[in-house]
Amino acid sequence: MAYEIKVNGEIMPIELLKQEGNNVSVNINNKSYEFDIVEVEKGIYSIILDGVSFNVELTPNEYRKYTIDTLYDHFDVEVIDPETRYINNRKGGHEDDVNYISTPMPGKIVKILVKAGDEIKAGDTCVIVSAMKMESEYKVVSDKKVKRVLVKEGDSIEGDQPLILLEDI
Amino acid sequence: MAYEIKVNGEIMPIELLKQEGNNVSVNINNKSYEFDIVEVEKGIYSIILDGVSFNVELTPNEYRKYTIDTLYDHFDVEVIDPETRYINNRKGGHEDDVNYISTPMPGKIVKILVKAGDEIKAGDTCVIVSAMKMESEYKVVSDKKVKRVLVKEGDSIEGDQPLILLEDI
């Protein structure tokens, strides 16, 4: 099973070599680690590596994607299984080219500035979202055509929810 | 569905009358309550009853049995569904007559003083269990015959685990 793992954008091969109880041996990018690892609370792992104690906090996001927090660092991690890898390869690595606008956090739609069929220029604001008394403008980064508007003004939205579908011109 | 509920040994009829969102109407022992109830954390309920705010902590034990803690009180609660009630009635209410010895907490078997086939008298010690440096003797409350010893000295045990099976003489 040839897995890959993507950490903050960088893709590396990863393999589980051995596992006995809490002791795990893993090879990542041709480097081997021997861990003593225990999930001490839901999503909180205690790791002892060569005597050094680490606390790692893991939040699962979408399928195969995780947010990892260590003492001072924050990582976005994605596990790439062989199947996904095959599909990605066929797409020529374009798997990140998402054609919609979303917000990183929950909020409320204040204003929608576009409608289906509009052709908009890079930098144009599509939607204004408020969260906790602060309003933020969401723009497109390249020229696009608005395919569909999925929300209306006044709607409450979740984080990472598609708001406006776009298509390339 | 005629349910009964047993609280600290007392059995009362209970019925869910109505439920809209968080608002629940329940009749217990011919008295009606209207609750605003929300589970705010796993096992922690916030209840507002006539404006008064209660925090109730619930720990599920065996099937249908719960431990409930409020600010100063502790309750053992068992939900009796119609089927169980029918069975209990046929047994003449003897449902609590458990024929084994167990401990309320995890520990370690220090000494076993009986073996299968022994006839023992009320008050005889069957087993000594240690937990956290303290040893406790577990006795029988009426004359019994030892059916089977399920543990051996030095074993670690869980709370409420049957240790010695008994039978009436």
Add this chain to the structure above:
Amino acid sequence: MIEKILVANRGEIAVRVMRSCREMGIKSVAVYSEADRTSMHVRYADEAYCIGPAPSAESYLVSDNIIEVAKKTGADAIHPGYGFLSENADFSDRCEKEGIIFIGPSSYAINTMGDKITARKTMTAAGVPVVPGTSEPIKDLEDAVSEIKKIGVPVMVKASAGGGGKGMRLVEREEDIISSVKAAKSEAMASFGDDAVYIEKYINSPHHIEFQILADNHGNCIHLFERECSVQRRHQKVVEETPSPIMTEKVRAEMGEYAVAAAKAVNYSGAGTIEFIVDDDLNYYFLEMNTRLQVEHPITERVVGIDLVKEQINISNNKTLTYKQSELTQKGHAIEVRIYAEDPDNNFMPNPGTIKHITEPLGLGVRHDGYVYQGYTIPIHYDPMISKLIVWAPERAEAIERMKRALYAYKITGIKTSIPFLNKIMDVPAFREGKYNTHFIQDNQQYLEPQKKSTQKLKDIAAITAFLDYLTEQSEIKPGNGDAKSEPSKWKSCGRKRGVSRL
């Protein structure tokens, strides 16, 4: 005597007020919006009533609903906390009319201090130093120039009808006076159709230092020393400490006396704060008065050893102050940081969400005033502050180390918070030396930037942890995965039960 208090607020301050009520044997009544049914103040209070929909304009700001609950529950008094109705003179009046004690000052004090111009005039009359400047708009160029010469550069020239920086000029050199005033006037005319200007002394390196005061209904007023609040971002305080690292005994005593004079000038009653702007040479000027409890009140409580909410309640009970000025001292050093649900890597955007897990800091010298808990969803309608962390130590340097230790132990997942940013502040040389002013954050960007580089080892550890978690989930979804080497659920179940089962 007050026996039941309605707390007209939410979040950490509502819980904090209720804690003191509980210690005094006073019943507390919570009010909550529809978005706050699961909020901690509802759970902590003795009684709780819903007062309307989520937006505060329809709930926490609706006097009628709050008064109605107070009457229904027989509450003797209302504590407004900070924000919401705490500095609303009409609400103070309304309470009085309804025969409910408003735990705060009279509408007269709120109104006088709430209006900048009136406050300035009142303070000048009371002999309290204010930032030198004009108290009336100036139309005439000559008058403006002579006024500036009187005050002395640097000054700020501001359009009297203005706002948003339009018609505003900083004058730093004598020779620029005339040209700058002309420019400001013409810009003001173009923008607002009015070329009248104000002139105000410009404080080059401003410190924000405030004094806590307490005043009873019998003419007694004391101050509880200063709080240094110069670490600010977008005019929001981020870190507060007491004593101020730049304060001297002499100036402290003077400023304290002025703070008391300021409060007395408006017949103040209750707890309040006199804010001063202070320059590097310790020249100080009255800025404004906050006629309520402040977010940062705990550092004063710690160093002076007084429960300010209890004092507020005592005062509302018409008691005389518990302490005399001469009985008060500052012992040791306290620092507070405010923890916000925000993303420091993304321009401090609010980052509400559901708390997946929280570990609160504990131990010697640490106070944590919060209201969130595991599984709680922070609503998007209110302030994103989730808690305040307060530390104390005999000396400032030790307090900084203690704050770092507490921040290290404080873990929240599910949302992003300002914890990493606060931790960086504790390491900025200017902060450690106590040499900072309100420009601190912009002046120290290089120390406060999100750290983009992590060690390769940590990166690998993060990757491996996610990978193992993934394999575990996979094997739970499809048991008998077939791969002999991977039985990944081991470390999860094992870790869980080990204390009991591995004997």
Add this chain to the structure above:
Amino acid sequence: MIEKILVANRGEIAVRVMRSCREMGIKSVAVYSEADRTSMHVRYADEAYCIGPAPSAESYLVSDNIIEVAKKTGADAIHPGYGFLSENADFSDRCEKEGIIFIGPSSYAINTMGDKITARKTMTAAGVPVVPGTSEPIKDLEDAVSEIKKIGVPVMVKASAGGGGKGMRLVEREEDIISSVKAAKSEAMASFGDDAVYIEKYINSPHHIEFQILADNHGNCIHLFERECSVQRRHQKVVEETPSPIMTEKVRAEMGEYAVAAAKAVNYSGAGTIEFIVDDDLNYYFLEMNTRLQVEHPITERVVGIDLVKEQINISNNKTLTYKQSELTQKGHAIEVRIYAEDPDNNFMPNPGTIKHITEPLGLGVRHDGYVYQGYTIPIHYDPMISKLIVWAPERAEAIERMKRALYAYKITGIKTSIPFLNKIMDVPAFREGKYNTHFIQDNQQYLEPQKKSTQKLKDIAAITAFLDYLTEQSEIKPGNGDAKSEPSKWKSCGRKRGVSRL
């Protein structure tokens, strides 16, 4: 200078020591038994090493394994905490031989104070008052009688070979002396084949009061005032406070001087505690010395404002004491309670298990030193103490109310704890008045009995909550239950998401 410390302990004290290490920039090394892989001290430390199986005799008490880890990790010093190896003279010696600093006194001090007879002789020689009595066994009846007359009744006559109450007689009246001594001697002969007896002054209404001391390696020694520890159950301290409610300025000063003299008599170095037995008239007698940090040290830290662990480390660094006696004062009042995993309704049987949920008390004047967390399983091998709750307030009465408030907010499910029992202690009249001695718990049984009656309303609420939870689970197991009235999963899912979805 010490740069890395191995903490040879577990639980709250290990974490507490590591916190101070972190504030001082000192790396910490945890050692742990196989039962403690998930324990908080392993997670908190910079490094962690397993030193053996669960039983402490095979792990935390094995000097060899601990020394080996210290050498491997390059630790400069070992902090023993309390219990385990903390009062083990051989271990202190061993560390010295291996060139590792033992953070505690020399083996000489440990040995001298560890043996009751030697300690008594040493203290008598140093002029420290000890409980009046014989220092050698008495064989002769006449000698015994004259000794008792010299000491004065009441006295306790004890079999010198004895134990377990056999051959022990309390003599309260002059006229009972001869008969009591005879009875004791004959019982002693029958039980132990030896009729020699000791005679000791009987303290009718004993208070347990101890003094914290600090001594450096340069001949300086200070005391940090007293702790009142008379609330005890089975000779285990349950509640501690400082100042003692029965103490006077004069006696405090005297006892403090004797505490310093006692420490100097054994060339003490580090933190230690001199325990006294005190009667109602404030006569005091040396009882024993604890040559280590005490569980109850935080109340002293709070009232005196000193971090005792940091002072221990400073002393071990051969520094002189940070404070002079004249610089120390007691400010306000602190109370500590010990929270045990035990069942107060079942004769205080230890009640280990898995923490299902924990809410820790927060806010003004509250310190919480614990080590357990949600999901943690308390091992059955060690002490069942899970945390210490310490409160401070300017006055004793307020501190008691604050403790009640903190206990109210402290919630643990999954295990039973002593919290309800501690809460009752805070309401016992004798405790509130500060008039109690070591008989407090037995004398106040009527206040401390588990409350058997609850209001019918609470009983109904408990029943209904369980019923609703049951219905929810049922409907989740078999969806489409058919009953139109019951869609019971609503309040669960609704509560969870409400903050987000109900806008």
